[in-house]
Amino acid sequence: MDAGRRDVLKAGSGVSLLALLAAAGWLKPGEAQAADWNKAAFEAKSMEETVKAFGGGTPATSKDITFFSTPDIAENGAVVPIGVASALPKTEQIAILVEKNPNMLAATFDIPAGTEPSLTTRVKMGQSSNVYALVKADGKYYVASKEVKVTLGGCGG
Amino acid sequence: MADPMRIRANVDASGVTEVKVLMNHEMETGQRKDASGKTIPAWFIQNVTATHGGRTVLSAQWGPAVSKNPFLSFKFKGAQKGDKVQVTWVDNRGDKRTDEATIA
Amino acid sequence: MRTRALYAGLLAAAGIVAAPQAAAQDAVKEIEKYREALQDGNPAELWEARGEDLWKRPAGPRKVSLEKCDLGLGPGVVKGAYAQLPRYFADADRVMDLETRLVHCRMTLQGLTREEATKQPFGAGTDRKSDNDALVAYVTAESKGVKMNVPLAHPKEKEMYALGEKMFYFRGGPYDFSCATCHAADNTRIRLQDLPNLTKPAGAQLAYTGWPAYRVSQGELRTFQWRLNDCFRQQRFPELAFTSDASIALTSFLARNANGAEFKAPTIKR
């Protein structure tokens, strides 16, 4: 699983993104209003574009990010439970991405101090795919992946 | 108007409050077609904010890939039994819903 | 149409191709984990809450609530009522399942017409919410943990059960299907879904006590009337009418066969 993930991530070039990170305002205090929705990130088609839209550089693979309550096989792609926990110090943000969805980013969570860097939600998956947990901790981006297969079911039709 | 959320919040002995939220929402992707072949417009929750005593304990941005009738669970510190947790969502049409639960 | 995902996905997983039988077993085990992960946070609760509100809120031309509705254990008794349905109701001189009884109460107590009380029996999204679904969710949830105890004393209860049994084995339509085609053998599955043997207590208990259910594939709470209706769709039959006698007869047969088991619904399913 790891090999495939690295291939995807290698594609991202971190250099020019660092400048964007500096200019990025998405964590500025007072900006977390209801109207704050990162359109560019949700329209991104790749991990590279998504992280760029967040204002980050190439994420490093991390073993400190774990999936829990996340099945290897989902009986239905309409509801796939995903649990993500980060053991990285100063985790500020957790995002869930589905590689083969039309837009990769499904959800992103800001984790204030006092809130545990661990949460669960449910996402749609159009087909079997890698799921990524992208974590921002102490200003840097990290990522872990897990493959989830989506099955056909029932009587058909 | 949107139907209420179901919010459960429980604090354990170590002072960690677990919050579980179920929301009523179609979370329409904008990629499906109706019977006549017309695209059903996207309609989904974009922002979720949970607060405790005026302090934000979680904020989220969602896309249409979050499942219909969304479920979310998370944990935070600093609350006590009897406190209130408020959850607000806002969708891409500007509809909004706020509900609260008492921490048990 | 369903996504054709697994096929390609699994071709890639080399280990699995070598041993298809074992892979299917592993897949079944993994799907169990998927089901477990869904148990916490069942959107059926959203229906239960709406149903409780509908039950208690004055409505209809007579502006009364359903709180005086007799579900078989006396007016207003909801707790445990579903575990003893269908049953014979003297006031209607008819065996009724829950949904038929709810229609009856909404007509006799609230003054709705039959058309009003039976319209939109099954939900289909926000624009077509079903009051029936919500009421059923509320009433059935009030039987959680209660043992199934469907009576079979009144001659009309016996007749309904016997008719339901015959209907279960009725083969028809272009595909020659009956309920029994899929639900009369042990340890079979359709695709990867286990099929309960509804002719034996263990299978009937497992199946019946798991409905209604929130179906994640549809994003809707589905009632037992819906379950029967959709089975017949897949059997290639015409449409089973909501609260028809055949629906009550089949429900009587299956519910009675589930006697002794603890009721668990509303559940969450694929």
Next chain:
Amino acid sequence: MHKTLFAAACAAALAGCAGTSPSGGGSDAAVRAKAVDVMKASFKERGIAKLDRLIQDETQALCSQYATTAPPKDVAARIEKANMALIKPPADGQYLGDWKRGEQVAQRGTGFQYSDTEKTPVGGNCYACHQLSKQEISYGTIGPSLYNFGKLRGFTPEMQKYAWGKVYNAHAYAACSNMPRFGAQGILSEQQLKDVVALLMDPKSPVNQ
């Protein structure tokens, strides 16, 4: 489909078939007849699914009657003989179509439901009940595994003909089989039937790998 196999008179009043009733008594047949009446009053036509689908042909009526016990030998023989007579070989005598298209037919589960239309592609939904190719792990077990069907039985003309007949009308070989009569009931076209036979019998088909 939709030509009912034999005259449906027997089904319309099942009591009339009481001569073959397992219990011999009239009461079981009477309950069955009443159940049929109640069903006819309980269904409504919807889309392509009309009420005539509740009219049983003789095979359906007998297989309903003997659903809990196997049909007696003479009844089984009668059902098999009548259904065998309905099997028509392909017009050009070629049993093998294209296994790739056969795989699509085997995967597809739509057709003939009231939620379908006349235009909905019709499938055989073989994987719902059978294992076929080993790549597809989402298969059912209502019917036997057909993996290596041709490889195990031999790629002979006789076996091609048998596979054709089995898919065309399973009741000809096993009275009251659970399997739909894909040819005799007009579910699949002649080309689709050939494609499914190819899936089973073509040495290159994934079923035989």
